[in-house]
Every structure is written in C-alpha cells, then in structure tokens.
Amino acid sequence: MNETHHHVTLTVNGVVREATVPGRRLLSDCLRHDLGLTGTHVGCEHGVCGACTVLLDGEPVRSCLTFAVTVDGQEITTVEGLARDGALSPVQRAFTECHALQCGFCTPGFLCTVTAFLRDNPAPTEEEALEAVAGNLCRCTGYQNILKAVHRAAQMQATQIQAEEGGA
C-alpha cells in the first residue's frame, strides 16, 4: 500500500523538530526512530506499563497510545529534557540517591510521571505518591525505593526553592 505521509513539527525538549510520518506512527516510535531520542522506552504498546510516558504540553501521557500526527505543533518533554544545563533534575537525583532503579527500563516513564506529579503536588502524602506511580510497572525494584525517591525529590525541590528565594 502506498501510504500517505504527513509532515509534523514537534517542539521536543525545547527544540523544534520535524518528521515525515504515516498517520499510524506512534509518538513513541516517532521519538525513538524518526528523531533518535531513544530515552523513551517501549514495553507493552497498550498503555499498561507506563515506560513510554512523556509530557505533552506538560501533562504526562502514554506516547504509545498517541499518534505523532495528532500532536503536530505541540510540545513534548522526554526524559532527555529533564536535566537542566547538564545537571540532573531533583527527581533524577532522588532516583539515583534512593536506588530507585536497577535495570532502568521503567525509569524514563517514572521520571516523567513523577516530575509532572510533583509540579502539581509539591508535598504529597504517602497515599498520593503511591497513587501517582501506580500506573507505572517496574519489574526490578519492588517499588519501595521509588516511593522513597518521590518523597526525597519533593524535599529536594522544596529546599531548592527555599534557597532560590533566600538568595533572591
């Protein structure tokens, strides 16, 4: 079949990127194959594992359940875009400190999910943190360290904000 291709422009991690894709190209595949951003992982392709979670205009979504053409013109943040000026973000640092990853396959999805979650809820309760990561699967860690990392990241962000306000 001679498939029609569509031209899409996405702002990925602040950089304008272009690709020509068929309508059925999943956003996950567009990021990985067309744009070479392999940080976004693909586990199940039916929305269950959460490894492919990216931020679409700031909100976490499953990139495996989104067509690239649908989000033409919109902003995407992937795990590659979480660090600032070469320094890991508080969420990334907390994951390292708390041993919240082993093989790392699930990590990009958790990092994107938790980054958006803490932006909306900077001081979550145990239960809120649990609910926030319940949609992401991890085969290695047993989740306890991931939960610790969520709270650690919240602390780090609070301290960072205090320091910035104190310094200003």
Added chain:
Amino acid sequence: MKPPPFDYRRPATLGEALGLLAEAGSGGKVLAGGQSLIPLLNMRLAAPARVVDVNRVPGLDGIEAGPSGVRVGALARHAAVERSPGAAAAQPLLRQALRLVAHPVIRNRGTVVGSLVHADPAAEMPAVLALLGGSVRLASRGGEREVPAAAFFTGPMESAVRPGELAVSAFFPALPARSGTAFHEVARRHGDYAVAGVAAAVTLDEDLRIAAARVACVSVGPVPVVADVTAACGPRPAASVAWDAVAAAVRDLVEPEGDIHATADYRRHLTGVLAVRALRDAASAAHGEES
C-alpha cells in the same frame, strides 16, 4: 505491535468531520483520546479503512454544568471533567466514578464520551450515564439525535452510534434535593477494569427516609445493569434498612459470567457487597446534603 495502515484525516471543523465519516461509512472510525482505539489498533484487533481524528475540531471540549446537570463535550478529557468544580457540584457521581477510571495518565487523554461509545461492560462511565438516565447526542450529516442511555448501550462494546455518526456530547442529569451518590468497585490492581462495581444514587424524603434508591452494576452483564431497589430500602432511614436483604435482592438481579479474573458466583457475591456499600455511602451523602 504496530497499527495497520489507514487513511488518516484530521478535520478542522465539525462539518468536515461529519462529511469524512459519511463518506467512509462502516470503514470509518473516530479517534478521540485513543486510549481504547490505539491499543486495539496496536494489537491489530481493529483495522478501520479511515481514522477521523477529531482532536482539532473546535467547540467539542466543553463542560457545561448547571442546575439540571452536566453536558460533557466529545473532547472533554476524563481529567478535565474530574477536576471541574462545576461538574462536581452539579453531579458528584462524575468525579467519584472518574477517580476509578484507569490511571491519572490515561485520564489525561481519554474522553468521557469516548468511554461511553466504547461501551465496555466493565467501564464506569456507561454505568454512571445509565444510573442517572442521561443521554448521548449524535450528529451526522443528516442532523442530530439525542439517544437516552437505556437505548444507547446495545451490547458489550456496542453502542447505538451508526456509521457516519459522531457523538458530540453526553448529558448527565443532576439529582433532586436530598440526594447522594457513590461508586464502589473491586479491581485486581488499582486502575484496572473492575471485576465488579456498583454506582448508587439515593434520594431521601423530608423525614430523611429513603424515598428512592437505584444501583447500576458493571462487569455483570453485556451492558450496565440498572436496578431500582427502592422497595427493598424504603421508606426507612438508612440506619434501619435490612441491608442483607438489599444485597440479596441485587444478587438476584444480576447474571454475571465467569472468566479468568473471577467466577460468576464471586462476581455475584461482590456485586451484593458493593451495592450495600455504595447505597449506604450514597445515603450518608444525601444526609450531608441536608445538613
């Protein structure tokens, strides 16, 4: 796996969308949030000739709440309806049920109307629409029609939407004064589709006795099973209702099937237990309304 090829269209107006759907006939599929359609495409369980992506059609993302109820547009995401204070005030059952739909990340894309059209017998929103006696507005090139919930759900994963039609909105009516609602379910894992679940609505009379009580049960039939249990509950205050008898009445009304997740008997048992929990919570919410 990856989706099979299809003719992708992204109309910029409602008229254009309806034209594209009319032309495609039974080969056309609407793409809203994609949280049910794209998994089906990825698993190659669906192979539409044309996909009409309505995400850019203006005017479909409205959430209009008023004294008579809430009208939810085709592009209102689960998350937007869940967060809407107006919707929660006019019909609290919406937020109660939406918190049980999948995970927050899925709710960021999935739409309430898409969930109704998808008509999964285990899904929460069809039960909510059926319990409240709401309706879905369908548009086609020929005009519009409003289909009541009782006629909308026609079978498992089957709704009254005909080829060429787009569901433009759904209406969830408000309940009278001194009413309360609740939704309880049991799922294997948090965020999974329910093994069994019950939505309840209770209205009290001026003496705070139960004047009307209804439940809608999911995962126990091809479509949501709505039952009026007023006779078993009222007219008595919630504290003196024979809840065991209510549970038995609900158990008798449903005809679940067994599958790998649960036997038919276990589903029937759960439905009785959940119905009582939901009805009691709905009754106390109705009390709260009063005070």
